[in-house]
Amino acid sequence: MDNKYDIVIIGAGLGGLECAYILGKKGHKVCVLEKNPKAGGTLQGFQRNGCGFSTGMHYIGSLDDGQVMNRLFRYFNILDNLKLKRMDDNGFDVFQIAGKEYRYPIGHQQFKEQMVQYFPDEEKAVETYIRDIKAATDEVDIYNLRYPVTYDIRNSQSLNTGAYQYIRSITKNVELQNVLAAQNFNYAGTKEASPFYAHALINNYYINSAYKLIGGSGQLVEHLVRNIEKTGGSVLTGKKAKRFVFKNNLLSGVETDAGESFFAGRFISNIHPSLTFGMMEESRLRKSYRNRILNLNNTISVFGLHIRLNKDRFPYLNYNYHYWYHNDVWYASNYDQEKWPEHFFLFSAAKTGNDQYSDCVTVLTYMKFEEVEKWKNLPPSERGQDYTGWKNEKAEKLLNLVGEQFPEIKYNVISYSVSTPLTLRDYIGTPDGGIYGTLRDYNNPMGTYIFPKTKIPNLFFTGQNVNLHGLLGVSMTAIVTCGEFMDMNELIKEINEA
Numbered sequence: 001m002d003n004k005y006d007i008v009i010i011g012a013g014l015g016g017l018e019c020a021y022i023l024g025k026k027g028h029k030v031c032v033l034e035k036n037p038k039a040g041g042t043l044q045g046f047q048r049n050g051c052g053f054s055t056g057m058h059y060i061g062s063l064d065d066g067q068v069m070n071r072l073f074r075y076f077n078i079l080d081n082l083k084l085k086r087m088d089d090n091g092f093d094v095f096q097i098a099g100k101e102y103r104y105p106i107g108h109q110q111f112k113e114q115m116v117q118y119f120p121d122e123e124k125a126v127e128t129y130i131r132d133i134k135a136a137t138d139e140v141d142i143y144n145l146r147y148p149v150t151y152d153i154r155n156s157q158s159l160n161t162g163a164y165q166y167i168r169s170i171t172k173n174v175e176l177q178n179v180l181a182a183q184n185f186n187y188a189g190t191k192e193a194s195p196f197y198a199h200a201l202i203n204n205y206y207i208n209s210a211y212k213l214i215g216g217s218g219q220l221v222e223h224l225v226r227n228i229e230k231t232g233g234s235v236l237t238g239k240k241a242k243r244f245v246f247k248n249n250l251l252s253g254v255e256t257d258a259g260e261s262f263f264a265g266r267f268i269s270n271i272h273p274s275l276t277f278g279m280m281e282e283s284r285l286r287k288s289y290r291n292r293i294l295n296l297n298n299t300i301s302v303f304g305l306h307i308r309l310n311k312d313r314f315p316y317l318n319y320n321y322h323y324w325y326h327n328d329v330w331y332a333s334n335y336d337q338e339k340w341p342e343h344f345f346l347f348s349a350a351k352t353g354n355d356q357y358s359d360c361v362t363v364l365t366y367m368k369f370e371e372v373e374k375w376k377n378l379p380p381s382e383r384g385q386d387y388t389g390w391k392n393e394k395a396e397k398l399l400n401l402v403g404e405q406f407p408e409i410k411y412n413v414i415s416y417s418v419s420t421p422l423t424l425r426d427y428i429g430t431p432d433g434g435i436y437g438t439l440r441d442y443n444n445p446m447g448t449y450i451f452p453k454t455k456i457p458n459l460f461f462t463g464q465n466v467n468l469h470g471l472l473g474v475s476m477t478a479i480v481t482c483g484e485f486m487d488m489n490e491l492i493k494e495i496n497e498a
């Protein structure tokens with residue numbers, strides 16, 4: 001049997017690729033199956049109208065010397081090859097909230113000084129905030145690449161606390177509450193569910209340092225795939241896993257939709273858990289476990305505009321721009337359909353690293369899946385004029401809102417392409433087009449938490465649906481998943497020594 005491996009990984013998203021590299025480096029014969037013609041999932045780049053856009057990953061945190069992503073990228077042997085642009089030290093994220101602008105500078109001290117400048121009476125609250133996001137990050141060994149790993153997520157206080165509730169507990173100043181929560185697009189934040197854990201880890205991660213990938217996130221994928229191949233592993237695209245094959249109670253293989261079979265001793269799923277479970281008979285899993293996973297809610301989706309502008313008209317922004325019409329940064333994820341859009345995230349792509357102007361701009365805003373529900377069972381080619389007309393109308397509305405803040409954009413559009421919740425669902429395979437996979441809820445932290453070990457002894461999960469999404473979350477989960485195949489402390493030691 002040619003298609004026989006030690007480990008088969010389903011899905012070539014960031015998590016699948018990272019696991020493939022780690023396990024390949026340890027001498028395992030690894031194969032990654034990817035349904036799309038290109039590897040990367042939400043990490044991949046795409047070309048439209050002469051622009052290189054990123055599907056998901058727009059900026060990376062904690063990449064300065066000695067910081068966690070720097071150590072990890074060194075281990076993955078990609079650090080020296082990546083083309084990076086450090087974002088603006090004085091404001092890598094700029095927020096406009098109800099007409100007022102605020103910025104987050106890089107560095108905790110600078111962050112504190114900037115916040116105190118905005119809110120001179122709130123120095124104590126700002127200090128408490130910084131202390132607490134650092135403490136929440138510090139408590140988790142894996143997020144510090146620290147060993148031996150003794151931290152158990154089940155004991156985490158920050159997982160049981162709401163981000164919104166925490167922020168309200170340290171200051172009564174609503175304006176400051178909004179500014180401290182203003183990065184919540186990075187975790188599709190909701191007042192009702194988002195845990196302080198996700199908020200703290202992500203905010204702290206970017207305040208440490210923030211970088212863009214010049215030319216888009218596709219370069220990360222290219223380097224990872226090349227390095228996997230150097231370890232002897234293979235990344236096979238155009239292979240959609242359809243059905244698991246069992247021998248007794250263990251998985252023995254996976255069949256693709258084209259009828260090819262891939263066999264292995266162990267399997268890792270980098271795809272959504274509900275899709276994973278859909279590849280086996282119901283009776284393979286205990287009903288309670290299966291139902292818990294199948295009933296998990298997903299994060300909200302996004303509507304995206306990928307815009308090509310006239311050359312040299314719109315200045316390159318070395319920061320992300322987040323806009324809210326309302327004086328409430330949590331409102332956007334639970335928006336009123338009639339008033340949409342009242343929020344956007346704007347990203348200007350770094351093309352050379354010395355850009356003065358930006359010809360390629362991405363604009364994203366939240367969108368609920370229910371808005372595209374009526375086309376959900378139709379293949380893209382059959383959605384027809386109805387869908388195209390709806391997309392155009394939404395695109396123009398979003399463009400108008402952006403144009404109110406940036407008239408240079410509105411008057412210089414050459415062309416744009418649109419992505420909707422259906423695009424994310426169809427392309428990446430996230431049910432409902434959820435931007436960051438499953439939704440974590442501080443009210444039920446363990447009920448919404450997925451462990452890498454499944455109830456099938458030789459099947460494991462990795463990727464954004466386990467623990468935390470994003471480059472940080474997915475990379476840390478890759479280490480935990482691979483810890484099921486080797487001594488995790490040894491692996492962390494190797495990462496630190498790379």
Ligand SMILES: Cc1cc2nc3c(=O)[nH]c(=O)nc-3n(C[C@H](O)[C@H](O)[C@H](O)COP(=O)(O)OP(=O)(O)OC[C@H]3O[C@@H](n4cnc5c(N)ncnc54)[C@H](O)[C@@H]3O)c2cc1C
Nearest residue numbers: 011013014015035041042056058059241429463464470471
């Ligand atoms: C709009 C957007 C913006 C984002 N911005 C950032 C950011 O700035 N910074 C950041 O850190 N993170 C960001 N993220 C999040 C980050 O991109 C993701 O959390 C991360 O890339 C997810 O990786 P994953 O390993 O879970 O795999 P996914 O990206 O979910 O990939 C899964 C892969 O599995 C494949 N697949 C699905 N079904 C099958 C099957 N049956 N057979 C074979 N293959 C299959 C898919 O095609 C896909 O390639 C963003 C995400 C989005 C959507």
